[in-house]
Amino acid sequence: MKGGKSSPILEMRGVDIGALRDRSTVILKNVNWTVAGGDFWVVGGVQGSGKTDLMMTAGGLIPPVSGSCQLLGESMPIFEEGRLAARLKIGLVFDGGQLLNHLTVAENIALPIRYHHNLSPADAKAEVQRMLEMTGLAPWADNTPGAIGRNWQQRVGLARALMLRPEILLVDNPLGGLDLRHRSWWLNFLGELSAGHDWFGGQPLTLVVTGDDLRPWRNRAKQIALLKERQFVELGSWEQLEKMNDASVVELMTFGTPTG
Amino acid sequence: MQKGNASTIESPQVRLGLRLLPRSLTTYLGRKLFRFLLAIQGLGAFTLITLGVMLTKFTTARRLIHPLVVQQTSRSGLRLLPMFLFLALALGLVIIGQTVSWATRFGAINYLGTVMVIVVVRELGPMIAALLVLSRVGAANVIELGTARAMGEVEALEALGIDPIHYLVVPRVVGMAIGLFSLTVYLILGALCSGYLWAFLQDVPLRPGDYFRQLAESLSGLDFALLGLKTLLFGFIISIVTCYHGLAQPLRLEEVSFQTVRAIAQSVIACVLLDALFIVIYLTVS
Numbered sequence: 001m002k003g004g005k006s007s008p009i010l011e012m013r014g015v016d017i018g019a020l021r022d023r024s025t026v027i028l029k030n031v032n033w034t035v036a037g038g039d040f041w042v043v044g045g046v047q048g049s050g051k052t053d054l055m056m057t058a059g060g061l062i063p064p065v066s067g068s069c070q071l072l073g074e075s076m077p078i079f080e081e082g083r084l085a086a087r088l089k090i091g092l093v094f095d096g097g098q099l100l101n102h103l104t105v106a107e108n109i110a111l112p113i114r115y116h117h118n119l120s121p122a123d124a125k126a127e128v129q130r131m132l133e134m135t136g137l138a139p140w141a142d143n144t145p146g147a148i149g150r151n152w153q154q155r156v157g158l159a160r161a162l163m164l165r166p167e168i169l170l171v172d173n174p175l176g177g178l179d180l181r182h183r184s185w186w187l188n189f190l191g192e193l194s195a196g197h198d199w200f201g202g203q204p205l206t207l208v209v210t211g212d213d214l215r216p217w218r219n220r221a222k223q224i225a226l227l228k229e230r231q232f233v234e235l236g237s238w239e240q241l242e243k244m245n246d247a248s249v250v251e252l253m254t255f256g257t258p259t260g
Numbered sequence: 261m262q263k264g265n266a267s268t269i270e271s272p273q274v275r276l277g278l279r280l281l282p283r284s285l286t287t288y289l290g291r292k293l294f295r296f297l298l299a300i301q302g303l304g305a306f307t308l309i310t311l312g313v314m315l316t317k318f319t320t321a322r323r324l325i326h327p328l329v330v331q332q333t334s335r336s337g338l339r340l341l342p343m344f345l346f347l348a349l350a351l352g353l354v355i356i357g358q359t360v361s362w363a364t365r366f367g368a369i370n371y372l373g374t375v376m377v378i379v380v381v382r383e384l385g386p387m388i389a390a391l392l393v394l395s396r397v398g399a400a401n402v403i404e405l406g407t408a409r410a411m412g413e414v415e416a417l418e419a420l421g422i423d424p425i426h427y428l429v430v431p432r433v434v435g436m437a438i439g440l441f442s443l444t445v446y447l448i449l450g451a452l453c454s455g456y457l458w459a460f461l462q463d464v465p466l467r468p469g470d471y472f473r474q475l476a477e478s479l480s481g482l483d484f485a486l487l488g489l490k491t492l493l494f495g496f497i498i499s500i501v502t503c504y505h506g507l508a509q510p511l512r513l514e515e516v517s518f519q520t521v522r523a524i525a526q527s528v529i530a531c532v533l534l535d536a537l538f539i540v541i542y543l544t545v546s
Contacts (some may be wrong), residue, residue: 021510056415059419060419061415061418061419063448079315084421087421087518088421094412094415094416094419098411098412098413098415098416099413099416100408100410100413100416100417101407101411101413102404111420112420112421112422113323113420114323114324114424115321115420115421115427116321116421116422118321118322118323118324119323120318120323157416160420161419161420164420164421167338189394230422
């Protein structure tokens with residue numbers, strides 16, 4: 001059973017977040033954030049506001065500069081072998097996929113289950129094939145990442161993160177640089193995951209996505225937060241967001257809209 | 261006199277020399293020493309971590325990792341075999357060609373086998389094999405791992421709960437140690453055989469039985485033990501140094517070439533030092 005609505009999956013208390021490349025630079029200060037089971041968060045912010053750094057910290061890749069970050073009650077980051085099971089309950093999809101370039105698409109997707117479940121390629125084949133078909137990647141299965149477009153690479157990153165059936169999925173800028181067809185696919189697929197997908201036995205998946213254009217997420221994401229002026233600002237509703245006159249909010253809500 | 265001094269100082273050659281010289285010799289030497297100690301510390305820590313992972317995760321994900329070890333062994337061993345066989349032929353020719361021309365002058369042709377054992381088995385064979393594997397596979401290690409690091413692949417592995425040392429380093433270390441050991445054995449066997457071939461072609465009055473008896477008499481158990489240990493350690497050191505420079509620190513793409521050069525230089529120095537240590541051990545024990 002996935003976490004119920006009331007059970008917190010991810011909790012940050014007084015967290016200062018350092019930049020990925022230079023941890024001495026605090027990019028977000030005093031983040032207080034609770035992600036409960038079944039939530040669908042969208043975190044908006046302009047480029048350089050710290051979206052990726054927030055995802056890396058929430059995903060346990062970089063320790064917070066200060067404060068406490070917990071995943072299902074376990075202190076993050078988790079690198080110890082003994083707490084690995086807790087670590088695998090969080091999935092992270094990088095902006096651009098960050099695939100292993102020496103492996104094919106199918107091998108990239110198979111990698112997490114082959115490693116953690118000690119499977120041979122033949123043992124993993126059925127699961128991988130199911131994921132390839134579910135994400136529309138079957139035609140690219142034998143290609144290396146360099147041979148497919150960026151639109152598809154991001155999708156391979158999603159497929160790879162879903163293989164271990166995490167309880168919470170963090171997706172960094174999933175719509176960045178995608179064409180309309182792929183954007184539509186992502187919005188629908190993430191919506192299905194949030195509502196309850198067959199891959200998770202119909203259980204809703206807790207989701208956090210980031211973006212520099214919030215409009216596509218209207219009526220899809222249930223919770224909204226903004227990153228502005230090194231602060232994590234939690235908002236109640238889309239109506240509340242639209243009433244804000246803040247320049248950065250206006251930018252996030254009118255991104256790409258022709259003016260004049 | 262003063263004028264002469266001034267003109268000497270102002271000459272382009274001297275100005276160039278002064279520019280190249282460090283402003284303060286002690287600062288320069290101190291910085292070099294500090295960097296050297298930092299490199300030793302980093303390499304030492306990386307070695308211990310790798311050994312720890314090799315021991316504690318020997319059975320973890322063996323259906324994924326063990327095929328990677330086989331793949332890396334093939335890469336550092338089998339695939340280099342044609343080049344090594346050619347090299348063995350050339351090595352036999354060079355040593356026998358030179359030895360025969362000099363040994364016949366002193367009537368020392370009966371020492372042909374002994375010379376081959378001393379030169380090929382104890383010294384040149386392992387060192388040449390190590391340097392070739394370093395240039396063909398070690399350099400590729402730094403470039404591959406450095407690029408993977410710069411492209412964020414290491415973070416991707418960590419996000420998936422996969423230990424990058426276990427997945428990327430352990431197969432390379434084990435594969436290179438086994439591959440280098442095997443290649444050295446083939447190189448030595450090839451050089452010893454080709455040595456006799458060249459001696460035969462130069463009409464040296466030495467029967468195959470006599471030549472191989474000389475070889476057998478010159479070889480001792482210690483030679484086999486030290487050869488095995490030395491080649492395994494060469495492989496281990498080269499793979500550790502090259503993996504360390506590719507993986508152990510955050511890299512940008514433009515830094516990969518610099519790290520590759522640095523890794524190769526450090527590997528060569530480490531191999532030479534290890535070789536010197538083995539000479540001392542050999543001389544002490546024998």
